[in-house]
Amino acid sequence: MSDTATMEQPTQDAGERQPVTKKEITADNPTWCPGCGDFSVLSIYYKLIQKRNIPHESVSTVAGIGCSSRFPYFVQAHGVHYIHGRALSFASGLSISRPDLHVFTFGGDGDAFSIGGNHFVHTARKNVKMTYLVMDNFVYGLTKKQTSPTSPLGFKSKTDNWGAFDQPINPMKLAISAGATFVARASHTNPKHLLEMMDAAMDHDGFSFIECLSECTEFFAGAFDSSNPRKGGEFKLMPEDHDPTDEAAAYALASEDFPGRFGIFYQIQRPTKNALEAGVIDAAQGKFEGKPDSEVLQATFNLMK
Amino acid sequence: MSETTVSEANNGSNSQPSNISEVTIRLAGNSQDGIQSIGGFLARLAGRSERDVMTMMTIPSTISGGASIFQVRLGSGEVISPGDKADVLFAFYQHSYDNHVNNLTKGGVLVYDSDHVEPCEEWLTKYRHIGIAISSLTVEAIGGTARDKGKNIFALGLIAGMFSLDTAKLERLINERFGSKSKSILKTAMDAFQAGCRYQSNDISNLFRLARGGAERSNQVVMSGNEAIGYGLIAAGVRFGAGYPITPWSDIMELLRRELPKYGGSFIQCEDEIASVSMAIGASYGGHVAVTGSSGPGISLKTEAIGWAVMAEIPLVVIDVQRGGPSTGLPTDVEQSDLNIALYGGHGDSPRVVLAASDVEDCFYTAIEAVNIARKYSVPVFVLSDQAIATRIEAFNEPDLKTICKNVELDLSPVPSHKPYDLSSGDGPSQHRAPGTRIEDGRYPVVTGLEHDEWGHPSGDAANHIAMTKKRRNKLKTLADELPAPEVYGADSGDVLLVGWGSTKGPLLEAVEELGNNGDALSALHIKHINPLPNGLDTIFSRFNSVYVIEMNDGGVYGYGQLAGVLRARFADARIKGINKTAARRWKVSEIIERVKARLEEEAATA
Ligand SMILES: Cc1ncc(C[n+]2csc(CCOP(=O)(O)OP(=O)(O)O)c2C)c(N)n1
Ligand code: SF4
Ligand SMILES: [Mg+2]
Numbered sequence: 001m002s003d004t005a006t007m008e009q010p011t012q013d014a015g016e017r018q019p020v021t022k023k024e025i026t027a028d029n030p031t032w033c034p035g036c037g038d039f040s041v042l043s044i045y046y047k048l049i050q051k052r053n054i055p056h057e058s059v060s061t062v063a064g065i066g067c068s069s070r071f072p073y074f075v076q077a078h079g080v081h082y083i084h085g086r087a088l089s090f091a092s093g094l095s096i097s098r099p100d101l102h103v104f105t106f107g108g109d110g111d112a113f114s115i116g117g118n119h120f121v122h123t124a125r126k127n128v129k130m131t132y133l134v135m136d137n138f139v140y141g142l143t144k145k146q147t148s149p150t151s152p153l154g155f156k157s158k159t160d161n162w163g164a165f166d167q168p169i170n171p172m173k174l175a176i177s178a179g180a181t182f183v184a185r186a187s188h189t190n191p192k193h194l195l196e197m198m199d200a201a202m203d204h205d206g207f208s209f210i211e212c213l214s215e216c217t218e219f220f221a222g223a224f225d226s227s228n229p230r231k232g233g234e235f236k237l238m239p240e241d242h243d244p245t246d247e248a249a250a251y252a253l254a255s256e257d258f259p260g261r262f263g264i265f266y267q268i269q270r271p272t273k274n275a276l277e278a279g280v281i282d283a284a285q286g287k288f289e290g291k292p293d294s295e296v297l298q299a300t301f302n303l304m305k
Numbered sequence: 306m307s308e309t310t311v312s313e314a315n316n317g318s319n320s321q322p323s324n325i326s327e328v329t330i331r332l333a334g335n336s337q338d339g340i341q342s343i344g345g346f347l348a349r350l351a352g353r354s355e356r357d358v359m360t361m362m363t364i365p366s367t368i369s370g371g372a373s374i375f376q377v378r379l380g381s382g383e384v385i386s387p388g389d390k391a392d393v394l395f396a397f398y399q400h401s402y403d404n405h406v407n408n409l410t411k412g413g414v415l416v417y418d419s420d421h422v423e424p425c426e427e428w429l430t431k432y433r434h435i436g437i438a439i440s441s442l443t444v445e446a447i448g449g450t451a452r453d454k455g456k457n458i459f460a461l462g463l464i465a466g467m468f469s470l471d472t473a474k475l476e477r478l479i480n481e482r483f484g485s486k487s488k489s490i491l492k493t494a495m496d497a498f499q500a501g502c503r504y505q506s507n508d509i510s511n512l513f514r515l516a517r518g519g520a521e522r523s524n525q526v527v528m529s530g531n532e533a534i535g536y537g538l539i540a541a542g543v544r545f546g547a548g549y550p551i552t553p554w555s556d557i558m559e560l561l562r563r564e565l566p567k568y569g570g571s572f573i574q575c576e577d578e579i580a581s582v583s584m585a586i587g588a589s590y591g592g593h594v595a596v597t598g599s600s601g602p603g604i605s606l607k608t609e610a611i612g613w614a615v616m617a618e619i620p621l622v623v624i625d626v627q628r629g630g631p632s633t634g635l636p637t638d639v640e641q642s643d644l645n646i647a648l649y650g651g652h653g654d655s656p657r658v659v660l661a662a663s664d665v666e667d668c669f670y671t672a673i674e675a676v677n678i679a680r681k682y683s684v685p686v687f688v689l690s691d692q693a694i695a696t697r698i699e700a701f702n703e704p705d706l707k708t709i710c711k712n713v714e715l716d717l718s719p720v721p722s723h724k725p726y727d728l729s730s731g732d733g734p735s736q737h738r739a740p741g742t743r744i745e746d747g748r749y750p751v752v753t754g755l756e757h758d759e760w761g762h763p764s765g766d767a768a769n770h771i772a773m774t775k776k777r778r779n780k781l782k783t784l785a786d787e788l789p790a791p792e793v794y795g796a797d798s799g800d801v802l803l804v805g806w807g808s809t810k811g812p813l814l815e816a817v818e819e820l821g822n823n824g825d826a827l828s829a830l831h832i833k834h835i836n837p838l839p840n841g842l843d844t845i846f847s848r849f850n851s852v853y854v855i856e857m858n859d860g861g862v863y864g865y866g867q868l869a870g871v872l873r874a875r876f877a878d879a880r881i882k883g884i885n886k887t888a889a890r891r892w893k894v895s896e897i898i899e900r901v902k903a904r905l906e907e908e909a910a911t912a
Contacts, residue, residue, distance in 0.1 A: 024747055028762060057719075057743040062587075072751050073762060078740035080590060081753035082583070083613050089580040093587025093595065094740070096571060097545045101591075101740055119583075122576040277571045284566035293568050294710035297539060300564070301703065303481070304526045305352060 019053045022046050027076040037188035037214030037224075038068050038135050044194045045075065045104070051195070052202060060101045062091040064116060066108035067142045068135035068214065085115030088123040088132065095130045096274055102202060103130040110140050113149040113169045124207055125179035126273040131201045135188075135214035136171065138223050145219040152258065155220070171211040172254035176247060176266050182208035183250065183266040188215065189228045190235055193262060200264060206272045213259075227259030238263035324514050327380030329388035330464065331408060333401030336373035339457035340397075342482075344375035345698065346461055349478050350470060351379050352527030352700035372400060379468075385664075386811035387697065389893040393467075395460055396422055397439065406432070414512065416463070418456075437463065437504070446500030447493045455497030462501015469514050472502055524703040530668040530694035534624055535560035537672025538596055540704070542711035543622065544570030545595040547584035549577050552636050553695040554600040554626040561596070568712070578606040582623070586610060589619050590752060592715045592739030594679050598624030600692075601634055604646055611685050612651035613754040615777060618726065618735065620679035620686075622672075623647075627691040627807075629889040638889035639692040641807055642858040644867035647687040648836055656778050658686040659836040663810035665694055666701035671833070673709065680713070682734040682780050689835075691857075693891045694808045719743035724759040725750035728772055732779035785837035791845060795821060795828035798848035803829045803901065804881075805855045806868050809892055813855055816897040827901070835871065843876050852881045853904065855897060860885040 025046050032038050049059055059077035063069035065084035072079025082090045091105040112120055112134045123132070139157065140146040147157040147164045150171065154163040175183040182204040186194040194212060201208035213224045225231035238261050242249060250266035288296050330347075334340045378388035390410045396402035396417040406428055409415060417424065419436035428434075443459040458479070465472050479498055483491040528536070535557045538546070544565060548558040561572040575581040581597045588595035599607065604625050614621045627643045629635025647659045658678050662671040668690055675686040716739075723744045727735040738750065751761035756773060758764040793802070795817050805813040810831045817829040830845060832838070846852050854869035865873060865883030872881050884900050886892060 027749075055743075056747070056749075057717075057741055060740045072753075076747065077749045078742075079749070079751040079761075080587075081751060081755060082586075083609055083754055086579055086583040086610065089575065089583030090587035090590070092573070092580075093545065093547060093584035093589075094591045095587075096573065096584075097588040097593065097595070098591040098740065118576055119580055122580065273573075277566075277573075281566045281569055281571065285569060288567060292710075293539075293542075293712050294706045296567050297536065297710060298706050300536070301526050301706065304349070304528050304532075305524060305703070 017055070019050050020056045020059075022050065024056065025049055025059070025076050026074070028073050030074045031070060032067060033218045035215075035217040036067070037137065037212075037216070038071075040188035040191050041068075041106075041133065041135055041194070041212055041214055042071065042074055044191050044198060045071075047195055048198045048202065049077075051199070054102070058101055060094065060098075060103045061106065062087050062094065062103060063106045064108075064111040065142070066111045066140075067216070068106060068108040068137075069111055071106040085111050086119060087111065088116060088119045088128075088130075091130050091132075092123055092126070092128045092273075095128055096277060099129075099274055099278070105130055105132045107132070107134055108141065109134060109136045109138065109148045109150040109171075113171065113174065117149070117169075120174070121178040124175055124181075124209065127179070127181050127206045127270055128273045129206055131198070131204075131208045131210070133198070133201075133210045133212055134171065136211050137214050137216035137220055138168075139216050139220040141216045141219060157219075170254060171209075172260075172265050173251060175209050175211075176250055176254065179270075180209050180266070181206040181268050181270050182264070184208075184210045184264045185212075185260070185262050186210055187213040187224060187227055187235065187262060189213075189224065189230070190262070193235075197264070204267065206270065224259065227262070233259065236261050238265070244268075325392075327378060327384065328393065328468065328513060329376060329378040329391045330393045330395070331374060331376040331391035331405060332395045332397075332460070333372070333374045333405045334395075334397035334456075336371050338373070338397060339454075340373050340375045343457050343461045343464070344377050346475060346478055346482075347377050347379065347464070347470075348527045348698040348700065350475055352525040372404070374401075374405065384699075386815050386894060387693075387891070389895050395464075397456070397460075399423065439463075442500060442504065443497055447496050455493055458494050458497040459501040462498045463504055464501075465498075466502050466504060467512060525700040526703045527698060527700045528665065529556070529696055529698050530662070530665045530690055531556035531626065531696070532560060533665050533668035534662070534672045534688065534690060535564065537669040538622065538676060539564060539568060540669075540706060540709050540711070541673040541676035542594070542713045543596050543676055544568060544593050544712075545585065545588035545591075546570075546572040547575050547581040547588075547595070547597055548572070548599065549575055549581050549603060551600045551603045553628060553692045554598050554603070554624065556695065557598055557624060557626070578603040579610060582607040582610040582621075586614050586619055586621055589614075589621050589679075590737070590739070592717075592741075593713065594620045594622060594676050596622040596624065596676075598622075598626065598688075600626045600628050601630050601636065601643075602632065604643060604650070608646065608651040611657065612653060612655045614685045615651075615655040615657055616653075616754045616756075617752040618683040618777065619737065619752060620683050622675045622679050623685055623687045624672075625687055625689050626695045627689060629692075635889045637692065639808070639891055640857050640887075640889050641689075641691060641809070642867065643689060644806075644835065644858070644871070647689055648871065654774060654778070656684075656781050657836065658682070658684055658781065658784065659689065659834075660686065661689040661807040661833055661835055662694060663807060663831060663833065665697060665699035667810075667833070668694060669701075669704065678784065682784055683736060684734070684777075684780065689807055691808050715739060717741045717743075719745055722746040722748060723750055725752055725761045726757060726759045726773065726776070728759055728776060730776075732776075732783045734780040734783075735776075781837045785834075785840055788834050788837070788839040790841050791830055791832065791839050793828050793830050793845060796826055797828065797845070799826050799828055800850050801827045801901070801905070802846065802849035802852045803827060803855055803884075803897075804832065804852055804868070804872070805829065806832045806835060809855050809857065812892045812894045812897055815894045816901070819894060820898060820901070825902075832868070835868065838871075838875060842872070843878075846872075846876060846878060846881070850880070851908070852878070853884045853901065854881060855884050855892065855900075857886050857889075857892065859887050 061072045062080045064087035095103045146159040149169045186197045226233040244267040415432045418439040420440040585595040585597035629638045629640040662668040679686045755763045856866035858866045860883045869883040
């Protein structure tokens with residue numbers, strides 16, 4: 001746990017190595033339906049890895065279960081396909097125990113806000129260092145069109161033939177109120193903006209959360225047209241004068257009607273869980289002046305005689 | 306002395322102290338009286354001398370103000386079970402007196418606080434009664450406050466006098482315990498202790514003398530089963546854990562939260578048990594075997610993730626401190642009813658390793674073994690403990706930490722190529738490469754819960770599923786070949802073999818010994834490795850006419866408990882039968898003897 005190599009100062013020979021190429025980082029052919037929004041997110045992830053020159057072996061991609069969560073198979077790098085809803089908890093264990101990695105976690109709206117809703121809240125409040133990107137398609141894709149926690153009122157799914165009537169979750173408001181320190185919104189239809197958001201998320205020292213609208217062409221086609229200029233909609237950025245440290249302003253912007261705003265709603269600095277735990281370790285170890293573990297344990301056993 | 310009221314029971318003259326080799330003392334009061342700490346002091350004292358100690362402690366379900374007892378068995382030989390009945394009972398209140406008198410041996414000694422207890426006529430003749438105004442004498446000794454506080458330490462002094470214990474050592478222990486707090490707290494404790502020691506009367510001071518232990522014993526350490534598990538994990542090199550509080554598991558997480566940072570590690574308190582097991586698995590994936598644990602309902606919540614670790618072949622240690630179930634069940638009582646969930650919990654075919662600890666010392670070594678197996682076989686390993694050993698304090702030989710302690714460095718050295726699920730490794734396990742490891746051929750692994758090919762990519766291919774299922778199963782067969790051969794206590798063939806697991810070991814072995822002393826030859830076998838089972842059990846079973854499996858769980862619809870079910874399935878041997886107890890209390894030696902005798906008579910009658 002004491003590895004201190006960071007992304008910015010790659011160890012070994014990474015300095016002399018060429019940035020990883022798109023070809024090298026590409027793995028299996030994605031199994032998504034043609035036109036699925038998740039394709040754009042994947043290609044922006046490749047771009048981010050190249051742009052940030054992340055050493056190939058340090059790319060860590062974790063996901064839950066869902067169409068979107070298939071992500072790790074399509075990235076030629078260390079990857080984890082975990083269980084439905086719990087990817088954040090897995091990623092937290094990895095992040096806290098391996099400070100040398102920047103962990104990326106991917107998932108869908110059901111994975112993040114329904115089965116994994118509580119983990120979302122607690123990972124946010126603990127400010128565990130990682131980037132979490134949710135491909136929000138307002139529907140359960142993998143299980144074929146059931147209502148999701150972000151399905152809009154009136155959405156006709158297989159579990160709400162008459163139209164969804166449970167109040168949907170607003171991911172921005174949820175993240176802000178849970179204590180997330182970086183809260184942003186993007187869309188697969190604007191890749192350049194998405195890359196900006198992912199870049200900023202990676203720079204953020206803490207839990208950085210991006211909701212990326214990602215259309216499910218199979219089960220909720222056209223869901224995001226009103227945010228897509230090519231479909232006659234408007235991609236509305238944050239007001240120029242928005243102060244991302246202003247929680248109330250961020251919350252008010254998050255309350256705007258769909259399609260709402262895109263950009264960084266909220267960003268503050270708060271010590272990360274990783275740093276706080278490392279501080280506890282430093283304080284505890286300071287008292288033992290580098291003694292071997294067996295002697296530290298022996299000292300404890302001596303008090304139990 | 307006017308404060309002392311004595312009744313003579315028919316246990317002979319009391320002018321000469323009787324030399325005894327062991328004594329079981331039960332202290333009964335309320336949980337806020339610090340009864341447990343008297344037990345702790347005695348345990349530590351015994352650990353420092355040549356005496357062995359085993360204690361039993363019950364924590365009341367109602368956390369504050371409830372009744373609380375502590376039973377300690379001090380002996381100069383090896384003490385292997387907590388003792389059935391008490392030789393001496395300290396009753397602080399009327400309810401303590403009323404509820405615990407029947408736990409005294411015939412002719413036992415009953416010390417009661419005459420400020421609170423009104424002895425009962427009937428019992429005055431049965432037990433030797435010694436009334437001492439414990440409450441008012443304590444108030445007098447520590448300077449007139451009416452706080453109940455020092456009563457426990459005063460009683461400790463009484464016990465020291467009663468058994469001629471080493472008061473200098475006890476004072477040193479009190480110093481260690483309270484010295485770091487304020488001066489006045491230490492002084493109060495010392496005053497109370499010394500007043501207790503000074504309290505002299507012929508009736509109490511010269512009743513017993515504990516014989517000194519025989520052979521020189523090496524250094525002893527004293528701790529509870531939960532502590533032993535925590536320190537065992539640390540010794541084995543575990544540096545990350547995650548959990549959610551639940552009795553009786555919480556002590557372990559509290560210990561690891563406090564201790565791990567000293568070793569550069571962390572223990573994270575999570576929002577629930579699913580997050581806990583997931584975080585631990587995430588850290589294990591990161592390159593160091595991590596631990597999670599729980600009791601009762603918390604174990605149920607972890608099962609899906611444990612199945613993932615089986616499928617993805619990620620090492621993990623899961624501590625299950627069993628309590629009475631199902632559901633919220635009996636949170637502060639003991640049961641061995643989680644064997645099935647440890648073995649089978651979760652969907653699909655998901656082979657994992659299950660070990661059970663038998664006593665406090667074994668908790669330490671079982672935790673270490675679990676970590677080593679998880680590491681070597683890339684598999685989740687369950688450690689089954691239970692409420693009885695979790696809270697019990699025992700003294701055991703100090704482990705040689707220099708040779709035991711491990712701190713496995715993270716190995717991120719590049720490899721030419723890597724298949725996370727290499728099928729060419731035969732029946733041996735394949736090892737993962739932690740993220741950060743450069744794979745020179747550029748083909749990186751995905752670890753996954755989907756059925757996968759050798760690189761971790763999804764595969765629904767029939768032949769592949771057959772091969773991967775076999776891989777996950779057969780590495781446990783390889784492990785079985787490495788396990789120590791099971792050992793029979795007593796004759797290695799005969800009429801009846803008693804089989805036990807986990808904390809039944811002590812009472813089981815004592816029962817066999819007692820039965821042997823009375824001429825009934827029985828043998829016993831204790832199983833620590835439950836999955837996989839060690840090789841050779843069938844030949845042992847074949848040498849006996851009957852095999853009875855003694856368990857603290859229900860015999861179920863068909864009359865045998867959880868381990869018996871495993872053994873019957875494994876050996877298709879109908880002679881394997883269950884003797885089960887569902888009282889959510891540990892087995893007493895006498896109870897095992899009675900139940901075995903009754904069963905033998907029953908079978909003789911129907912034969
Ligand atoms: C414990 C559990 N419950 C249910 C499922 C079935 N399941 C798989 S994905 C999914 C929902 C997927 O929706 P979402 O998270 O929005 O991802 P998408 O497919 O839309 O990208 C469900 C219910 C499961 N795999 N595990
Ligand atoms: S079902 Fe929807 S979310 Fe899933 S791959 Fe197809 S388009 Fe994408
Ligand atoms: Mg979805």
